[in-house]
Amino acid sequence: MADEPLVLGIETSCDETGVGIVRGTTLLADAIASSVDEHARFGGVVPEVASRAHLEAMVPTIERALAEAGVSAKDLDGIAVTAGPGLAGALLVGVSAAKTYAYALGKPLYGVNHLASHICVDQLEHGPLPEPTMALLVSGGHSSLLLSSDITSDVRPMGATIDDAAGEAFDKIARVLNLGFPGGPVIDRYAREGDPGAISFPRGLTGPRDPAYDFSFSGLKTAVARWIEARRAAGEDVPVRDVAASFQEAVVDVLTRKAVRACRDEGVDHLMIGGGVAANSRLRALAQERCEAAGIRLRVPRPKLCTDNGAMVAALGAEMVARGRAASDWDLSADSSLPVTDTHVPGRSHTHDHTHDHDHVHEVAKDNLYS
Amino acid sequence: MLLLALDTATPAVTVALHDGTSVIAASSQVDARRHGELLLPAVDRVLAEASLRLDAVTGIVVGVGPGPYTGLRVGLMTADTFGLALGVPVHGLCTLDGLAYAADVAEGPFLVATDARRKEVYWARYADSRTRVSEPAVDRPADVDVGGLPVVGAGALLYPDSFPDARGPEYVQASALASLAAERLAAGEELEAARPLYLRRPDAQVPKNYKVVTPK
Ligand SMILES: [Zn+2]
Numbered sequence: 001m002a003d004e005p006l007v008l009g010i011e012t013s014c015d016e017t018g019v020g021i022v023r024g025t026t027l028l029a030d031a032i033a034s035s036v037d038e039h040a041r042f043g044g045v046v047p048e049v050a051s052r053a054h055l056e057a058m059v060p061t062i063e064r065a066l067a068e069a070g071v072s073a074k075d076l077d078g079i080a081v082t083a084g085p086g087l088a089g090a091l092l093v094g095v096s097a098a099k100t101y102a103y104a105l106g107k108p109l110y111g112v113n114h115l116a117s118h119i120c121v122d123q124l125e126h127g128p129l130p131e132p133t134m135a136l137l138v139s140g141g142h143s144s145l146l147l148s149s150d151i152t153s154d155v156r157p158m159g160a161t162i163d164d165a166a167g168e169a170f171d172k173i174a175r176v177l178n179l180g181f182p183g184g185p186v187i188d189r190y191a192r193e194g195d196p197g198a199i200s201f202p203r204g205l206t207g208p209r210d211p212a213y214d215f216s217f218s219g220l221k222t223a224v225a226r227w228i229e230a231r232r233a234a235g236e237d238v239p240v241r242d243v244a245a246s247f248q249e250a251v252v253d254v255l256t257r258k259a260v261r262a263c264r265d266e267g268v269d270h271l272m273i274g275g276g277v278a279a280n281s282r283l284r285a286l287a288q289e290r291c292e293a294a295g296i297r298l299r300v301p302r303p304k305l306c307t308d309n310g311a312m313v314a315a316l317g318a319e320m321v322a323r324g325r326a327a328s329d330w331d332l333s334a335d336s337s338l339p340v341t342d343t344h345v346p347g348r349s350h351t352h353d354h355t356h357d358h359d360h361v362h363e364v365a366k367d368n369l370y371s
Numbered sequence: 372m373l374l375l376a377l378d379t380a381t382p383a384v385t386v387a388l389h390d391g392t393s394v395i396a397a398s399s400q401v402d403a404r405r406h407g408e409l410l411l412p413a414v415d416r417v418l419a420e421a422s423l424r425l426d427a428v429t430g431i432v433v434g435v436g437p438g439p440y441t442g443l444r445v446g447l448m449t450a451d452t453f454g455l456a457l458g459v460p461v462h463g464l465c466t467l468d469g470l471a472y473a474a475d476v477a478e479g480p481f482l483v484a485t486d487a488r489r490k491e492v493y494w495a496r497y498a499d500s501r502t503r504v505s506e507p508a509v510d511r512p513a514d515v516d517v518g519g520l521p522v523v524g525a526g527a528l529l530y531p532d533s534f535p536d537a538r539g540p541e542y543v544q545a546s547a548l549a550s551l552a553a554e555r556l557a558a559g560e561e562l563e564a565a566r567p568l569y570l571r572r573p574d575a576q577v578p579k580n581y582k583v584v585t586p587k
Pocket of ligand 1: 114118139141275276307308
């Protein structure tokens with residue numbers, strides 16, 4: 001529908017420079033420039049490398065998104081941007097661009113939450129989000145279980161990792177197996193030819209007295225590394241495919257078990273899975289199997305929408321416009337630790353319709369921010 | 372001509388408007404940790420002060436550093452995006468040149484030095500206030516060959532042992548950058564590309580090997 005909000009979204013919280021354009025819940029463009037290759041030799045994302053790449057890529061990526069969508073910037077109804085959480089210096093590049101673009105075009109600016117955007121992106125794939133929706137977000141930067149009754153105003157954390165993100169564990173095990181970075185896709189590939197039951201790796205935080213919805217992948221990471229090192233020390237070959245499959249099984253077993261349990265406990269009949277790890281084929285398959293058994297509708301966007309992108313930010317921005325949420329101020333700052341409950345950063349003159357009494361100080365006073 | 376000049380390469384968040392003849396509005400705030408928050412409201416303020424609309428701007432001038440990266444990128448990203456949205460050229464100028472232009476030095480050669488953190492300075496050598504004679508560099512103060520010359524900028528004031536003849540101004544003002552750019556453009560000179568002068572490689576440790584977790 002032509003009267004649905006046309007919104008451009010900018011995402012720079014990690015190593016992808018993403019610019020997406022949506023009309024309501026329809027995806028029009030999803031332009032991405034990634035600096036992942038520049039990080040590969042470091043075995044992880046180097047914040048300064050990412051920030052430099054965002055600055056170079058931003059204007060061409062905006063131009064590409066506009067061309068792809070076939071729309072003119074003056075027809076936009078708003079500009080949305082990831083205000084946090086993420087890498088402070090990287091976020092600031094996107095926020096600077098979005099603010100300036102919105103100001104210069106005379107459009108409202110919406111600083112939005114990266115995690116809420118990961119959930120909202122599913123609207124572009126499967127239509128409006130059911131309310132409430134349970135969301136399992138898993139990537140190199142986050143592993144959380146969130147319950148949302150309104151993606152523009154109410155996202156409640158059910159559980160989260162107490163140590164490493166799931167994607168970090170994939171990267172680490174890939175490194176131990178000398179498979180390169182990033183680890184997710186390559187582990188998935190090897191695991192397809194391996195036996196997931198070959199080695200019994202531990203399932204973190206699944207004891208009867210453990211928190212029901214929190215995750216822990218640090219112990220698993222250590223156990224897998226030890227197992228591999230013991231093989232190597234004994235001069236034996238490491239069965240890479242079986243290790244990959246057994247490790248992956250331990251991760252996705254815990255993720256899906258806890259997500260389904262949270263749905264059951266809360267009486268929620270929809271589960272969405274987002275974040276880079278949602279591209280994992282075994283996670284998708286096992287989640288499908290367990291959701292079906294539990295009578296839960298599973299929604300997983302296509303892999304390109306699961307990883308960080310601008311379309312997800314635009315999707316949440318469009319929802320902010322559609323629901324009449326307050327725009328952000330021109331002094332919007334990047335907030336590397338923006339709480340998940342802050343779905344967006346409304347301007348101060350509008351704080352009365354802000355549902356949380358979270359007294360957040362929007363200071364970018366992080367030591368790592370200013371090099 | 373209406374130039375919008377801005378610089379975030381030093382602790383100052385500084386913006387100025389120049390109509391080709393003179394600076395008609397300017398704002399400078401010193402807050403090394405809030406470049407991102409302060410810059411756009413400052414642009415809005417100088418436009419209001421000059422009673423001009425953004426679409427009257429015919430060119431952007433931005434200090435390309437060298438300067439601490441996170442703050443520096445705020446200015447460059449803002450300048451690039453104004454260029455995109457307004458369809459006007461974005462000109463770069465070395466931030467140190469802006470300091471030299473406003474230098475408190477009557478005549479003759481001098482140096483400009485700004486704080487590069489990590490006990491180093493960004494610096495360059497000038498024959499006079501409009502003529503830089505060395506590429507911008509980053510070094511420890513003791514390694515800069517001052518040769519008894521005056522040194523302009525906060526980098527000089529920070530290290531009096533290495534720079535005994537320190538002069539102002541401490542931080543660059545966008546009004547100086549705007550005036551310098553207007554002069555050069557009027558003379559038909561090309562300005563620099565609006566690309567950041569980082570002068571250092573990104574900090575990144577290449578892991579030699581994965582961390583062995585088996586207890587020895
Ligand atoms: Zn993400």
